[in-house]
Amino acid sequence: MKTECYIVRDLLPSYIDRLCSEETSRYIERHIDTCEQCAEHLHQMREEFDVHEEPDIQARIEQKKPFQKVAHYIDVQKSFMTFLRRSLWISIIVTVGFLIHSLIMFIDLNDDRQEAQAIEEQKGSILEDTLEVLETQKEPDEAALQSVFQKYNGELQYLAVFSNDDVEDFSLLRDGKTEPYPIELPRLQKGPTTIYPINYAQAALVVGKNGKITESIIPNDYDIGTIAMANDQWIVQFEYQDSYLETIEKAHQTKYYGPSTWTVFQLPLVLFIVTAFIFGNWLIQKRNSKPVENILD
Ligand SMILES: [Zn+2]
Structure with a gap:
């Protein structure tokens, strides 16, 4: 090995780390080009350097791990x-x-609620209107009753008046048989009440769309289709037309089951x-x- 080789080899670590001046670097490179042994030495040093680097990288990765977790x-x-x-x-x-x-x-x-409400109010006015026209009369007047019926023509089937005096003897027609029927007069006097129809045969007067009805009537068996109300003298009962029963049923459903x-x-x-x-x-x-x-x- 020449003296030059010793000098170059002393400088190689700094050369690898790029710490040498340009002049020195050029001097080393020129020597390496001509000296196979020093070239080999540099190669070996570089390989070692890389191996040493490995743990460094590993350490850096380890260092970064907490950040990776974050x-x-x-x-x-x-x-x-x-x-x-x-x-x-x-x-x-x-x-x-x-x-x-x-x-x-x-x-x-x-x-639906408003419609049901309107129907409830209408029940009241049909019955109150009828009782009002009866107020001044000793016997129910056909023309007066007919005028009330006409007012609600599209909805009513029958409008009937019964005298209170007969209340004890009221009966109803069920399955073609006449049965005694306990009329709760106080309940009817409170306001419009849905009832099982009172037998029309006992009525003082019944009117339909063609006026007074004298032939026997089979009441509608629909359980909410007949309404009655009473004052001190009379009981008024009306029955809805079949075509109007669907509306009544809907109002009833809304009121009680809506x-x-x-x-x-x-x-x-x-x-x-x-x-x-x-x-x-x-x-x-x-x-x-x-x-x-x-x-x-
Ligand atoms: Zn050399």
Whole structure:
């Protein structure tokens, strides 16, 4: 080995680390080009250097691991946020959909309630009108009764008047047989009452659309189709026309079996609570993820 070789080899570590000046580097390179042994030595040193680098990289990866965990945590959190956001949107859309559905139902229900109310009021006015025209009369007057009937012509089948004096003996026609019928006069005096029809044969006067009816009448067996009311002197009973019974039935259903307002809005209310719950979670997640993201920035 020449003296030059010793000098070059002393300089090689600095050369590999690029710490030499340009002049020195050029001097080393020129020597390497001409000296096979030193070239080989440099090659070996470089290989060793690479091997030494390995643990360094490993150490750096180890160092980064905590950050990778945080990054992974943020990834998970981000996908959870996405999930929450999507759930929130779906929940809002479903809630609004059911709310609209319930509102339409509620409007329909309100219409039905008003119609039922109107029918109830009409029952009262038919009976009150009749009792009013009877007030001044000793015997029920056909023309007066007919005028009331005409007023509700589209709805009534029969309008009948019974004298209170006969109340003990009232009977009804059931399956073609006459049965004693306990009339609760005080109940009828309170207002319009749905009753099982009093036998028309006992009426002081019955009118239909063509005036006074004298032939025997088989009452309608529909249990909410006949209404009666009484004052101190008379009992008035009317029967709805068959074509009007469907309306009566619907009003009856609405009044006694119709859904409550609470029932109509139950589902949207539950959905609203679910939406609010998801929104709350989303808000909390959003607030929690902010500081972690800030640290990484
Ligand atoms: Zn050499």
